[in-house]
């Protein structure tokens with residue numbers, strides 16, 4: 449059985465046990481101010497111990513232990529356990545006022561706020577990670593995004609200006625076809641061949657100009673000479689290469705290649721990036 453008493457000198461409240469009370473007929477020494485008083489005369493009605501704060505008050509008493517008394521009149525020295533004060537019981541030294549227990553309530557509210565703050569921080573952290581992941585995906589997929597969402601290209605280009613990247617023209621070689629190829633010997637110069645062909649962009653979007661690779665073969669269809677022409681070499685100097693080959697566009701190309709004394713029986717043409 450525990451009762452609540454309070455020091456009439458400093459108003460600190462304590463729980464006291466029946467055993468402590470019986471030892472010296474109720475005489476106890478305040479652990480806070482060392483005042484000796486009759487604990488029974490200073491009882492506080494437990495009803496004043498608000499249910500809201502009851503658990504916390506109970507926490508306080510966990511740290512209160514009787515200690516050896518050095519006085520004649522008292523044996524029970526109620527220790528307020530200052531050394532053991534935790535965050536939860538910082539109100540222990542405060543005078544007890546039943547009308548004003550919210551010190552503990554305030555503490556709880558602070559705890560609730562800190563939990564909310566932690567949740568918000570966690571949410572912010574997760575959101576930041578998500579945004580970073582999205583930004584990274586956009587960065588690496590920027591060329592593909594620009595292909596399928598042409599409206600985004602201006603924004604992506606702008607973003608790339610500050611990031612030091614660039615939006616490359618699409619290079620979907622499967623949509624580039626070579627058609628209508630023909631190879632003729634030069635009528636004047638021996639060993640000089642002229643290739644004419646058409647490059648078609650079958651994609652629904654503009655693409656980078658491909659390289660054109662010509663392979664000359666012998667009578668057994670073995671490759672004897674191979675040469676790759678870049679867009680600079682097969683396009684006229686007036687062509688703006690940076691704009692690429694537009695969707696559905698056909699371009700006629702003329703290429704000259706020397707056989708270097710090799711007996712040429714056939715040829716192959718490829719487009720590559």
Ligand SMILES: [Zn+2]
Pocket residue numbers: 455456457458459460478479480481482483
């Ligand atoms: Zn006291």
